Amino acid sequence: MENIALAAILVPFIGAIITGLAPQRTAKWLCTLFAAIASIATLLLAITWFSHGRTDVTYELVSFGRSVLFGLTIDRISTLIVFAVVVLGLLVSVYSGAYLTKENREHPHEGQSRYYALLLVFIGAMAGLVLSSTLAGQLLFFEITGGCSWALIGYYQKPKSLRSALKALLITHVAAIGLYLAAAWLFAETGTFSLTALADLNGDAKTIVLFGILFAAWGKSAQLPLHVWLPDAMEAPTPVSAYLHAASMVKVGVYIFARALMSAGEIPEIIGIVGVTMAMITLIYGFIMYLPQTDLKRLLAYSTITQLSYIFLALSLSVFGSRMAFDGGIAYIFNHAFAKSLFFLVAGTLSYSCGTRMLPKLRGIMRCMPLVGIGFCIAALAITGIPPFNGFFSKFPLFAAGFAMSADHWWMMPVMILALIESVASFGWFLYWFGKTVPGEPSEAVATASPVPVAMQGVLIILIVMSLCSSFIAAWWLG
Known part of the structure; x- marks a missing residue:
């Protein structure tokens, strides 16, 4: 399961490099190919987890001393959500190949290699965030999704879309302060970034960490008072809106909040x-x-x-x-x-x-x-x-x-x-x-x-x- 989960995360990143360097006419096909491979990996991950008795598993992959920096959690929630975000990425890539053409009556435009490369990076980052077992891992992929959203919202390179992209980047990055605070406080109290360590915190420390995660979640999931970036983000190509603002980016916030609640014991x-x-x-x-x-x-x-x-x-x-x-x-x-x-x-x-x-x-x-x-x-x-x-x-x-x-x-x-x-x-x-x-x-x-x-x-x-x-x-x- 560990290797399958890593494949679901890494294949889109590898595909993004290849797609970004490929000729424009082949980029959409490469994007679809790598998104399909990642989708198959998420399906295999779910089947493997199910066939092993639905037993929750955590793999500690990167550690520094006794501190876990990055790992993978495979359970009923991560397998379900990672399947949704990756498969929807595949559907959006297929749709984009037909949408981003000169025949589009509102936005006649041939999709560029960077569009498909960024879409793959976003798919990989979402898979990484959903499967991450540590706050440090979530924070890494949280910031990658913010960078991808900035690039994809501003894809048409028009003044309004560039302003909207910058607004989304700034607001979600401000929200990330909550996740930085939560990760730092958790490490200071427990010596690890592992989400399971939330259950070991005392009352006040647990409250602070959970509020930090909740603040970050409000920003990514466009809740008051950090909601203003989402309506303006509609300047993005519509397939991007479908993926970032329905299937993936906005779900980062609710997912990290759900994962924290699941890991923290008594709330x-x-x-x-x-x-x-x-x-x-x-x-x-x-x-x-x-x-x-x-x-x-x-x-x-x-x-x-x-x-x-x-x-x-x-x-x-x-x-x-x-x-x-x-x-x-x-x-x-x-x-x-x-x-x-x-x-x-x-x-x-x-x-x-x-x-x-x-x-x-x-x-x-x-x-x-x-x-x-x-x-x-x-x-x-x-x-x-x-x-x-x-x-x-x-x-x-x-x-x-x-x-x-x-x-x-x-x-x-x-x-x-x-x-x-x-x-x-x-x-x-x-x-x-x-x-x-x-x-x-x-x-x-x-x-x-x-x-x-x-x-x-x-x-x-x-x-x-x-x-x-x-x-x-x-x-x-x-x-």
Whole structure:
């Protein structure tokens, strides 16, 4: 398992070097090849772990004296999430090969080698962060993802995209201060960076370390007050938005918080209280910001902020002793990655074929582009939590756990009612835009749409299927 896990991390980095040096015409094929190899490695890792009795394993790979600097953790959570982030990287690379061409009506542009090389680096960094068993390892890959996001958000090299890229880099780097503080404090108290050492900390030290990790998580996962980089990051190519801002980068924050909670043993309740409070504030703010948006990608950006708030809410509720809330939060990370990637790539397909992603200019999508219309419908239903799609099976355990715990913690009842109201309201808002854009007589932009490439259609079909099936995979895998 150790070698397979290392392959999942290192193959994308090696592929990035080769792809970056390759001729432009072959870069997209090399990117897809190395992403496919890494995806196979994550699948083999999961199968091997499962066949060995689902026993959690930690490998200490780099040590200095008695201090563990880097290692690998292979368990039910890391195997599930690493599969999602790497396989979605593969799907995005396939989609990018068809999207980044001169035939793109909104952004006619042939994808350069650096784009595909950076995408591979990002895939490798995500695999490394998810599998890392130490705070030092998480910090290393945390910073690599920040550098990649800066380069990919500013890929088009336009003044607005460069400003957005710099904003994302600065804010997420400021957030990294929390992770630096947590790592330093953990080392000072225990002499190691291993996440398992969190359980050995006394009350005050554990609180400080967990707050440091939580602050870093807020920055990466775009929660108030560190949220402002995400909507502007929509200047990136849409496949990048799908990967960085649905499947990977924004999931760094919630993942490191979940991993810390899992490793720390008994958690101080103040962590849960602060986590719930900030999640609810961000949830309400994000929904309010839905209302003026007419750019589909910016609407999805604020939707991502609110969906991440639900994950923080679930994880924070788990502090009060709910296994259901924790597993629901992990399933939410997995399920949301597929559903939101689908929605972003629907937006990319509209951009490619119609030349716009502005909602008022789109109407009659179903008549001219039935697959895209179906994808829009399923993605909207999935992320707003309508059965039988995966979002429902993410939200249900969260609400079930919250209402169950309200018997012992009265304040959880109004929190869950507010969250339920937001969930219903967001469904109504997406239903409103669905009615305005998908049925009806085609608008000029839709009526003159160019054909959707087969590669893009194939990726949309896979994500539609996963929006139906991923919740069952997560539930079975998490037990």
